[in-house]
Amino acid sequence: MVTFMRPEILFPLFAPVSTLKGTGPKTAPLIARVAGPLVRDLVFTAPHSVIFRSPATAATAVEGEVQTFEVAIVQHLRPGKVGAPYKVRVSDPTGFMHLIYFKVFGDHLEKKLRVGSRWRVSGRVERFGAEVQIAHPDYLIPADSAEFPPSAEPVYPATAGLTSRQLQTVIHRALEKTPELPEWQDSAWLIQERLPSWREAVALLHAPETVEDVSPICAARRRLAYDELLAHQLALGRRKKARQAAPAPRLSPGPASSAMEAALPFRLTGAQQRALTDIRRDIAAGARMSRLLHGDVGSGKTVVAALAMADAASNGLQAALMAPTEILARQHFERLKPLWGAAGLDGVLLTGRDKGRARQQKLAWIADGSIAFIIGTHALFQESVEFRDLGLVVLDEQHRFGVAQRQQLQDKGRSVHVLALSATPIPRTLELTQFGDLEVSRLDEKPPGRKPVATRAIPGARIGEVVARLRTALESGAQAYWICPLVSESEASDLAAAEARWGNLTRALGDGVGLVHGRMSGPDKDAVMTDFAEGRIRLLVATTVVEVGVDVPNATIMVIEHAERFGLAQLHQLRGRVGRGAAESACILLYEGKLSEAASTRLDVLRRTEDGFEIAETDWALRGGGDLLGLKQSGFPDYRIADPVAHRDLLFAAAADARMILQKDPGFVTERGKALRVLTELYDWRPDRTDAPA
Ligand code: ADP
Numbered sequence: 001m002v003t004f005m006r007p008e009i010l011f012p013l014f015a016p017v018s019t020l021k022g023t024g025p026k027t028a029p030l031i032a033r034v035a036g037p038l039v040r041d042l043v044f045t046a047p048h049s050v051i052f053r054s055p056a057t058a059a060t061a062v063e064g065e066v067q068t069f070e071v072a073i074v075q076h077l078r079p080g081k082v083g084a085p086y087k088v089r090v091s092d093p094t095g096f097m098h099l100i101y102f103k104v105f106g107d108h109l110e111k112k113l114r115v116g117s118r119w120r121v122s123g124r125v126e127r128f129g130a131e132v133q134i135a136h137p138d139y140l141i142p143a144d145s146a147e148f149p150p151s152a153e154p155v156y157p158a159t160a161g162l163t164s165r166q167l168q169t170v171i172h173r174a175l176e177k178t179p180e181l182p183e184w185q186d187s188a189w190l191i192q193e194r195l196p197s198w199r200e201a202v203a204l205l206h207a208p209e210t211v212e213d214v215s216p217i218c219a220a221r222r223r224l225a226y227d228e229l230l231a232h233q234l235a236l237g238r239r240k241k242a243r244q245a246a247p248a249p250r251l252s253p254g255p256a257s258s259a260m261e262a263a264l265p266f267r268l269t270g271a272q273q274r275a276l277t278d279i280r281r282d283i284a285a286g287a288r289m290s291r292l293l294h295g296d297v298g299s300g301k302t303v304v305a306a307l308a309m310a311d312a313a314s315n316g317l318q319a320a321l322m323a324p325t326e327i328l329a330r331q332h333f334e335r336l337k338p339l340w341g342a343a344g345l346d347g348v349l350l351t352g353r354d355k356g357r358a359r360q361q362k363l364a365w366i367a368d369g370s371i372a373f374i375i376g377t378h379a380l381f382q383e384s385v386e387f388r389d390l391g392l393v394v395l396d397e398q399h400r401f402g403v404a405q406r407q408q409l410q411d412k413g414r415s416v417h418v419l420a421l422s423a424t425p426i427p428r429t430l431e432l433t434q435f436g437d438l439e440v441s442r443l444d445e446k447p448p449g450r451k452p453v454a455t456r457a458i459p460g461a462r463i464g465e466v467v468a469r470l471r472t473a474l475e476s477g478a479q480a481y482w483i484c485p486l487v488s489e490s491e492a493s494d495l496a497a498a499e500a501r502w503g504n505l506t507r508a509l510g511d512g513v514g515l516v517h518g519r520m521s522g523p524d525k526d527a528v529m530t531d532f533a534e535g536r537i538r539l540l541v542a543t544t545v546v547e548v549g550v551d552v553p554n555a556t557i558m559v560i561e562h563a564e565r566f567g568l569a570q571l572h573q574l575r576g577r578v579g580r581g582a583a584e585s586a587c588i589l590l591y592e593g594k595l596s597e598a599a600s601t602r603l604d605v606l607r608r609t610e611d612g613f614e615i616a617e618t619d620w621a622l623r624g625g626g627d628l629l630g631l632k633q634s635g636f637p638d639y640r641i642a643d644p645v646a647h648r649d650l651l652f653a654a655a656a657d658a659r660m661i662l663q664k665d666p667g668f669v670t671e672r673g674k675a676l677r678v679l680t681e682l683y684d685w686r687p688d689r690t691d692a693p694a
């Protein structure tokens, strides 16, 4: 891979903030907390709003507004008692006002604001009884000076010990050190989009004059957002290329593959076939595969993965499948065992529960290669597991794994192919930002015979009816899930709620009601899940542990309590647990209170469609940019300026642009390429940095 050196032109921007005048050992750490340690970080710290200072007089002052006055000092009124403020009485031709100061010691105010002298004063207007007052004015400028309080002023994120104004001052110093940089964007495009140059854009970023100037759609921010998105897409693209350059064993279908395929009790769907073709193309090419297999719950990802694993075995290599929970690992193991058997091969299940001699034995088999397939949980990769010859790793429910873990895995074998499975349908936006360094296959077709799940929203007050209908259904042989959400701050009280629900459902429905939750030990959980899978438990009360991957085709009813508290994607996942068999299925969304508009839209969408990708797009649109925490949780990179919702169009453009650049000028040697090196370094999203965002 081409690695770049930081170009000299960026040196001033990569200087520590402490090199700026007026930033001492006290303020530098505060600035670092708000903005970051470097001058560049200050330059990219965007104001979140703008204050307007309108000119006013004592007579026209408006409470709550930030206004500027020209006044004469009339009198100093020292506080009469402890804790009372110091007041300076001032006047203009229309009336009187007070400047208010707390904690004034000595006589410096009296010396500075001499009676009779004239000042420009600016600050937030307050009313105290009939009096207009300003507490601790932002500006006090002698009236004969050439200086005026600004009419508009950016507001920055402040922190204890560092005000927005102080930050503004250092940002100005930072801007003084900010050079012009070579243009890395296509100039025709800039003109067409009416976007400023980089240097102009950062100047404008910090000099808002209107509310539009602090909105994500203003030209300056769009320009900077595009830079940021392009830099990120280039980094992802380069990482992808670097990985593809790593040689890896060539795997092609062989005897194990055909034996396993022949042993399948069904035919692959077209989508499964296409995904398998994608995978086989990758793993036969001699370069390391990193592919994401994306498909809704129940779309049949496991079997596709299993066939790829068979290819590894056909070529004498081991294949590992890693699941996020023990229950899932166990289920995969049980499902896949007969397929391996058909191929005359052996597999092993390795979880955190394996201890002592049994574990040693399994590890020995894995190390000496007598085992072709290894199914396990995270534990599989955490410790001293030595593979004899690992060729392929499958990560089930990939969203449960962090980027670091993904990376860690790829470092495990000499050069291992990685197939990640994800059942969380995500919008294209996230696909690009989160998985831009992966190849993606989508399973957009479900196995045949699935019936739509009748979905209804019912007020919680009618829970009695629901239980009565549930009784009838269970009596006629159906099985059901009952989901109790985690709602309160305390897990203990949520658990108590789930246990209470289990208690009263047991009283209402008799035996055959089980409870499973996240606090249970692995063996206890597995025992309950097994009882459910084998029909001894008819109704499974669960906290959201069933969210992930469990497959019990006989379960046809899903009741979700407090459905209004779940996100759309999560509801969709939960609903995906039913509707897997031939019988009609139902999903009942119990909601409490009056539904918020967003919650009712969510439930409507669920009723309308079962297409996970459509649901994901809607969820995304509904959450908008407001839910930043949600974005972080969904793995959205920590952009400085770019906003995934407001700049969606730019993201798609940047992705296309990056692809084109990496194809036409992979070495970054053209004029634009050289400028793009500066961009890449400016944002520091180096493809070789594993701590970088996604
Ligand atoms: P997911 O994509 O959610 O991991 P699974 O791999 O667990 O889905 O598959 C869900 C169910 O569908 C399983 O019971 C599986 O055996 C079944 N299945 C998978 N592919 C097909 C197919 N082509 N035809 C019929 N059933 C299938």
Ligand code: MG
Pocket: 301, 302, 396, 423, 549
């Ligand atoms: Mg699955």
